[in-house]
Amino acid sequence: MVFTDATNAGLLRLSIVLPTYNERGNIEALLQQLLGIKDRYDLELLVVDDDSADGTAELVRELAHRHPEIRLIRRVGRAGLASAIKEGLLDATGDLAVVMDSDGQHEPSAVLRALDTLQREGVDLVVGSRFHSDASIQGLSGRREKGSTWANAAARFSLARAYRQLSDPMSGFFAVRLDAVLPVVRAVDVNGFKFLYELLAVCRGRLRVDEVPLTFQPRTYGESKLDLAIFWDFLISLLHSLCLRLLPRRAISFGLVGGSGVVVQLGVTHVLLSLSDHPLKGAESLALVGALTAACSNYLINNALTFRFNRLKGLALLRGLVRFLMVSSLPMAANVGIAQLLVRLSPADPLIAQLAGILVVFIWNYAASSRFVWNTP
Numbered sequence: 564m565v566f567t568d569a570t571n572a573g574l575l576r577l578s579i580v581l582p583t584y585n586e587r588g589n590i591e592a593l594l595q596q597l598l599g600i601k602d603r604y605d606l607e608l609l610v611v612d613d614d615s616a617d618g619t620a621e622l623v624r625e626l627a628h629r630h631p632e633i634r635l636i637r638r639v640g641r642a643g644l645a646s647a648i649k650e651g652l653l654d655a656t657g658d659l660a661v662v663m664d665s666d667g668q669h670e671p672s673a674v675l676r677a678l679d680t681l682q683r684e685g686v687d688l689v690v691g692s693r694f695h696s697d698a699s700i701q702g703l704s705g706r707r708e709k710g711s712t713w714a715n716a717a718a719r720f721s722l723a724r725a726y727r728q729l730s731d732p733m734s735g736f737f738a739v740r741l742d743a744v745l746p747v748v749r750a751v752d753v754n755g756f757k758f759l760y761e762l763l764a765v766c767r768g769r770l771r772v773d774e775v776p777l778t779f780q781p782r783t784y785g786e787s788k789l790d791l792a793i794f795w796d797f798l799i800s801l802l803h804s805l806c807l808r809l810l811p812r813r814a815i816s817f818g819l820v821g822g823s824g825v826v827v828q829l830g831v832t833h834v835l836l837s838l839s840d841h842p843l844k845g846a847e848s849l850a851l852v853g854a855l856t857a858a859c860s861n862y863l864i865n866n867a868l869t870f871r872f873n874r875l876k877g878l879a880l881l882r883g884l885v886r887f888l889m890v891s892s893l894p895m896a897a898n899v900g901i902a903q904l905l906v907r908l909s910p911a912d913p914l915i916a917q918l919a920g921i922l923v924v925f926i927w928n929y930a931a932s933s934r935f936v937w938n939t940p
Contacts, residue, residue, distance in 0.1 A: 574603070574604055574605040575604055575605065575657075575658045575659060576604070576605040576607065576656060576657040576658045576659070577600075577604035577605065577606055577607065577657045577658070577659050577660070577661070577678070578607040578608075578609055578651075578652075578655035578656060578657030578659070578660045578661075578741070579597055579606070579607070579608050579609065579660070579661045579662075579663065579674065580609045580611060580648060580651030580652055580655060580660060580661070580662045580663075581593070581594075581608065581609065581610045581611065581651075581663065581664075581665045582611045582612075582613075582644055582647035582648055582651065582662075582664075582665060583610055583611065583612045583613070583615060583619050583620075583623075583647075583665045584612070584613045584615050584619075584642075585615045585616060585617045585619060586615070586617075586619050586665045586666060587615070587617045587618050587619045587622050588617075589665060589666050589667045590610065590619055590622065590623060590665050591622060591626065592667065593665060593667060593671065594608060594610075594623075594626060594630075594633060596671040597671050597674070598630060598632060599671075600671075600674065600675060601632055603675070604659075604678075605657075606632045607632060607634060607655065607656060607657055608630075608632050608633045608634065609634050609636060609651045609654060609655060610623045610633065610634070610635050610636065610665070611636045611638065611647040611648070611650055611651040612635065612636065612637050612638065613638050613641070613642045613643070613647060614637060614638060614639050614642075620635060620637045623635045636650065636651065636654060638650070642872060643753060643754070643872060644735075644758065645751070645752075645753045645754070645757070645758040645761065646753035648662050648758040649748060649751055649753050649758065652739075652741070652744070652745070652748050653745070653748060653749070655741060657741060658740070658741060658742070659678060659681065659682075659738065659739070659740060659741065660738070660739050660741050660744075661674050661677065661678070661736075661737070661738045661739075662735070662736065662737055662738075662739075662758070662759075663691075663735065663736045664735045664736070667780060668779055668780050669691065669735070669736045669777065669779070669780075670777070670778050670780055673691050673736065673775065673777055673778070674738070676775050677689045677691055677736070677737070677738035677775050678738055680738075680773055680775050681738050681739075681740065681773075684773050685771070686770075686771040686772060686773045687739065687740050687743040687744060687770040687771045687772065688737060688738070688739045688740075688743075688744060688762075688770050688771070688772045688773075689737060689738045689739075689772070689773050689774065689775055690729060690731060690732070690734050690736070690737050690759065690772065690773070690774045690775075691731075691734055691736030691737060691738075691774075691775055691776075691777045692729070692730045692731035692734060692774045692775065692776060692777060693711070693731050693734065693777050693779045694711075694712065694715060694730040694731045695730050695731070695774055695775070695776035695777070696730075696776070697776035698776035698777050698778065698779070699776075699777075699778045699779065700779045711733065714733050714797060715730070715731055715732060715733050717801055718732045718733055718760050718801070719732060721764070721801050721804040721805055722760075722763050722764060722804070723763070723764075723766075723767050723768035724768065725768035725772075726763050726768065726772060729763075729772065729774060730774060731774070732757075732759060732760050732763055733757050733759070733760055734757075734759055734777075735757070735758075735759070736777060737759050743770065744762070744770065747762060747765055747766045747769075747770065748762065750765050751765055752765075752803075752812060754796070754812055754813070754872070757797075757800070760800060761800065764800075764803075764804045764808070765808075791868075792867070792868055792871055795816070795868045798819075799812050799815050799816050799819075800812075802815050803815060813869055813870070813929075813933065813939075814929055816865075816868060816869040817865060817869050817925075817928075817929045817932070818925065818929075820861050820864045820865050820868070820869060821861060821925065821928070823860070823861070823864065824857040824858065824860055824861040825857070827853075827856060827857040827860045827861075828853040828854050828856065828857035829853070830853075831852065831853040831856045831857070832852070832853030835852060835853065855888075858887070858888055858891050859884065859888075861887075861891075862883070862884050862887045862888075862936075865932070865937075866880065866883070866937075870933075870936075870937040870939065873937045873938065873939055875936075875937070883936050883937070886935055886936045887932055887936050890927075890928060890931040890932050890935060890936065891928055891932075893927070893931075
């Protein structure tokens, strides 16, 4: 037997995905406004909360008791904006879906505008753009607006040609036809910088896309979650796309951190040699100190950025450092041996031998550190 809700008979099912983290001051007003469109759609409001410490999930649960349209997904041990959006879209039961921020900066009136465009134009995805010619930006500082403009320009350059006309591929607001988008959603890397950007990069121009203008409003409560890790993720996302997504994101990040370690090692060694009374006698020892300092720097930066969703803390951080140093020391002999072997085989080109040794060390350090230090596949 099939049961139907007579009040929603004939209406399209709409799921609105609202990722939250410490948004108690914003979420109730937003949900109340979104409930106003339930006469137009069979509505589902999916709040995906990353175990907020401010009582966001408890408030949403109370509201869900009064409004059956509201559903709460509370995530424990999982975190991240892109991950929350992916989980919300995969759990959505609608024919159509909208993803928007929960901080009040995306005005609810844009939902109907995006959905109307989605259905009228027959496209698969509609982006809510802060940089559309008819958009209004009230909630970004001048510096952040310039930064977002630069980020969008870089993102367009790395995307398929079909999407280079988009004014805001870094937007956090978009509407989709779920049947067309879900196969692509499953392939999105949730460690990426922006879910929409990753979605567009993965689909390689196959989805039909349009834009609508947004009025981007100031945040009412709380603070922006933009930080250094977000900028780092953006850089990795760009490089990942420019490498045709052939290299793992973490490997790219690990390699960049390793490059910074070379700079640290050379800098520390140079400073110590300049301070030493007998630099030639102690050169090897000072170089070892520089290498050890670089290894510690690499470990801490990787822990903060590359593996931040598996970040080690407290005593686990110290144990991880010991393991990282052990992992890093093992391939040194192999590096020297491979280089010497290749020099004998091709004495005219020692550079190739050195590069081969570096590649072996990198692959070992990345694979072994991922598994034995941060326990990731």
